[in-house]
Amino acid sequence: MARIYLSPPHLSGRELDYLEDAVDSNWIAPLGPHVEAFEAELAQQAGVDHALALSSGTAALHLALVVLGIGAGDEVACSSLTFSASANPIRYVGASPVFIDAAPETWTLDPELLGRALAERKIAAVVAVDLYGQCCDYDAVRAVCDRHGVPLVQDAAESLGATYKDQPSGGQGDVAVFSFNGNKVITTSGGGALLSNDGDRIAHARKLSTQAREPAAHYEHTELGFNYRLSNLLAAVGRAQLEVLPERVAARRRINRRYRELLPAVEVMPEAAYGTSNCWLTCILVDDPERIRLALEAEDIESRPLWKPMHLQPFFREAPVYGGAVSAGLFERGLCLPSGSALSDADQQRIAEIVRGAL
Numbered sequence: 001m002a003r004i005y006l007s008p009p010h011l012s013g014r015e016l017d018y019l020e021d022a023v024d025s026n027w028i029a030p031l032g033p034h035v036e037a038f039e040a041e042l043a044q045q046a047g048v049d050h051a052l053a054l055s056s057g058t059a060a061l062h063l064a065l066v067v068l069g070i071g072a073g074d075e076v077a078c079s080s081l082t083f084s085a086s087a088n089p090i091r092y093v094g095a096s097p098v099f100i101d102a103a104p105e106t107w108t109l110d111p112e113l114l115g116r117a118l119a120e121r122k123i124a125a126v127v128a129v130d131l132y133g134q135c136c137d138y139d140a141v142r143a144v145c146d147r148h149g150v151p152l153v154q155d156a157a158e159s160l161g162a163t164y165k166d167q168p169s170g171g172q173g174d175v176a177v178f179s180f181n182g183n184k185v186i187t188t189s190g191g192g193a194l195l196s197n198d199g200d201r202i203a204h205a206r207k208l209s210t211q212a213r214e215p216a217a218h219y220e221h222t223e224l225g226f227n228y229r230l231s232n233l234l235a236a237v238g239r240a241q242l243e244v245l246p247e248r249v250a251a252r253r254r255i256n257r258r259y260r261e262l263l264p265a266v267e268v269m270p271e272a273a274y275g276t277s278n279c280w281l282t283c284i285l286v287d288d289p290e291r292i293r294l295a296l297e298a299e300d301i302e303s304r305p306l307w308k309p310m311h312l313q314p315f316f317r318e319a320p321v322y323g324g325a326v327s328a329g330l331f332e333r334g335l336c337l338p339s340g341s342a343l344s345d346a347d348q349q350r351i352a353e354i355v356r357g358a359l
């Protein structure tokens, strides 16, 4: 039996058509017609005016902070319960993170703790992370940010295709970031995007992503540049993937529902009433997640602990934290189950049986 991965790529069948077109047209570069079309389609998907296709979600977060003017000496508030890529770009620009705990009812950024941090410190920006496919409570987060005049970065790397109050994920921040890493709901193998209604910010990020070249025939530079654009080949893959996003989200939501049926005694990550999660990963809470992880691994099935909160990471040990016990408790008890949109019902039943046995 083949290994069952946590969240493997799921091709639509149209990727090769788009790739063939890219090859035939000789647009084998980090620009081209597929990049432009992918950007337009992403902006439409997120309900925002502008999108910039980039080499990763991490690059998008880095440029988000740069175009917001965040730099050395600044403090940036960031969800603690997340992947390190949400927080590392804060350090790339010379700023320092201040971590904010999760709200127990959503597992995402706690708006009350965020309010406390913003009242007590001079915070230059907020990075709010949509966790495992679920958006933050953006009305509450936005209200806190607006009260203090602080820009909001939506790390929507995990929430493409989710909704917040009937609006697609990606339009809730001043800028938002998607990831198309191989493990996401759709993938370009590696890739990301920066989105915003602010055309000037996206234009600035676009310039920075292409080595900050000024519009001159010779190579003229007035600021620090990066090489962060997405390849036309990968954008071609992304377009084929984006076409099937609704089906992929529906499949992950179905898998989430099925886990709830198969494991009725097990606590599953709550879905907030304010939106629909894309159910990127189904996460459960149990007393001994490592025992279940090992039982699954013995059957060649991949599962994974929840993100270890950033305030518990040795690298960020000096960063201030507001709260911390909620995400620490979730980390202790949490496990992400295989959730790929191509997971078969038979495989899911087998996974559930192993989980039940280990419990």
Ligand SMILES: Cc1ncc(COP(=O)(O)O)c(C=O)c1O
Binding pocket: 055, 056, 057, 058, 059, 082, 083, 085, 086, 129, 130, 155, 157, 158, 178, 179, 180, 181, 190, 191, 192
């Ligand atoms: C919450 C979050 N932020 C940022 C990233 C970074 O995206 P990428 O891997 O495309 O750099 C990821 C995923 O990898 C993520 O899960």
